[in-house]
């Protein structure tokens with residue numbers, strides 16, 4: 303089966319009938335009609351439809367090596383520089399469509415599963431069955447254009463319990479039984495963004511320390527359909543609304559986060575990628591260059607988002623008639639500088655790409671890891687620039703209904719700008735408000751801060767990646783020891 307259409311995406315999600323809870327009630331109807339999911343699902347559907355669009359199909363797909371059907375380009379394991387560029391161009395089409403607001407546009411997880419696949423050989427020595435499972439699962443996702451989310455991070459209570467308690471008592475995610483049909487897992491994952499609006503979840507808890515001489519039940523990786531018995535999704539409150547005038551961003555891009563609970567869930571045996579040995583969990587991440595491959599997708603999203611924020615800042619400056627002022631020029635040029643830096647980092651990751659031991663081309667990790675450290679720092683800074691420029695305009699932003707009500711003429715009269723009608727001016731400020739002062743905007747900032755792990759984790763990833771820093775220390779040692787020992 304080739305790439306799917308938006309309609310197929312919606313049908314598949316609606317048919318899953320998962321065990322999902324929202325505000326204390328189990329959702330029984332189709333998710334695509336529920337206000338908490340409707341807008342996002344329409345956006346995702348439009349992304350899938352782009353793949354079939356005559357203008358884009360050749361840029362967004364390649365020919366399946368198995369079936370000859372068109373399949374998503376983000377599944378393509380890059381073999382050479384041209385592949386990397388094709389992948390980037392494809393990801394750019396999607397990220398410009400959602401302006402960088404979707405952390406789980408399909409190319410993100412497609413890339414994740416592609417990267418794990420490139421290291422499937424590693425699993426041969428662990429268990430050839432798992433290697434085979436991973437290869438087949440990758441092909442299954444590619445051929446069926448499966449929408450995936452991931453669950454890696456566990457709640458605080460699980461982390462507390464996992465590494466100190468006995469296996470029986472621990473509530474950390476673990477394998478409770480292995481049998482002929484597969485493995486039975488229990489535990490909870492704090493966050494699966496778009497957990498409910500995807501078809502499957504990649505479950506991959508962070509490896510636990512090796513306190514187990516034999517089989518470590520906390521070390522496993524698998525992928526499961528969302529509707530297996532024993533799975534429960536609990537949503538946070540929705541930040542979304544359906545009017546694109548009132549809520550220009552959340553009406554389109556509200557990606558629901560879900561707590562995912564596994565209560566004795568039987569994972570079919572052909573869905574197990576790793577089990578019992580934390581060293582393989584760790585190595586699978588590392589040797590698949592997981593963080594590097596997905597960072598190539600993420601930086602493309604970052605670039606689209608900076609462009610959008612820059613456009614918003616400039617539009618606000620024009621509306622406030624402060625385009626010529628010093629602070630505006632400083633901020634605008636700073637954002638432009640950030641944009642140039644991120645483009646340069648992406649380009650350098652491509653031009654300095656290296657082949658892995660299986661012959662796949664991996665973008666250079668240094669520039670991409672740098673982007674994953676920099677973006678969480680600059681995002682809140684840019685948002686602050688926007689909110690300061692927007693000032694009280696972010697607050698007095700009447701709704702669509704106000705404009706059509708009997709008091710509407712007052713709004714048209716008193717809220718207009720120098721060159722803009724009141725409705726357009728308010729629409730612009732509503733956009734700035736959603737980004738800078740709404741629950742949706744707050745979640746976006748938190749998302750960008752923690753997208754790639756906490757700051758400590760991302761710092762260590764960067765430090766461990768740079769294995770050539772010894773030379774700098776040597777340089778300093780040589781420098782100070784070359785001082786003239788005799789005082790003048």
Ligand SMILES: Cc1cc2nc3c(=O)[nH]c(=O)nc-3n(C[C@H](O)[C@H](O)[C@H](O)COP(=O)(O)OP(=O)(O)OC[C@H]3O[C@@H](n4cnc5c(N)ncnc54)[C@H](O)[C@@H]3O)c2cc1C
Pocket residue numbers: 451452453454455493494495496559745748749752753754755756757758
């Ligand atoms: C909106 C949102 C969506 C998310 N979606 C997903 C998802 O789809 N799938 C998924 O698996 N995860 C998801 N996450 C989880 C995300 O990966 C984690 O938030 C991130 O890895 C940090 O983990 P944590 O939240 O447990 O915080 P912790 O790692 O527990 O950190 C808590 C605080 O302690 C600090 N800290 C931690 N360790 C140290 C240390 N050693 N030294 C000093 N300070 C330290 C951190 O900087 C932070 O301030 C999402 C998170 C957010 C906010």
